[in-house]
Amino acid sequence: MSTIHVDVVSAEESIFSGEARFVALPGEVGELGIYPRHTPLISRIKAGSVRIELADGREEFIFVAGGILEVQPNRVTVLSDTAVRGKDLDEEKANEARRAAEDALKNAKSEIELAKAKSELAVMAAQLAALRKYRSKKWSD
Helix, strand or coil: CEEEEEEECCCCCCEEEEEEEEEEEEEEEEEEECCCCCCCCEEEEEEEHHHHHCCCEEEEEEEEEEEEEEEEEEEEEEEEECEEEEEHHCHHHHHHHHHHHHHHHHHCCCHHHHHHHHHHHHHHHHHHHHHHHHHCCCCCC
């Protein structure tokens, strides 16, 4: 079976590097599915779940807070400021951050503060949704 090399990189570290049969992730205008020999493309991605079907059939799950996707026929690269393995997602921390973003939204005194708070709130909502999805699917580690 044909595979494609996948790299998921955050600002701090390489989160995943390996061979996959398929990659699904949240494109800016909808869900993207990438198979080996995919047409080259560069796209922005939004906050959400990256699902990687490994060569052996297991699945890897990673939350990204948006970023850039580059696809070449034999390689997928996901660059994100923040990327967290599904098994490392912390619901309590995400809920705290969501509450802080809600407070910041209520107390915003400028358009910039308002935009930043809205962005943070959207990322935290996506992270909580990704966590629920990860738990419901019982993704492999």
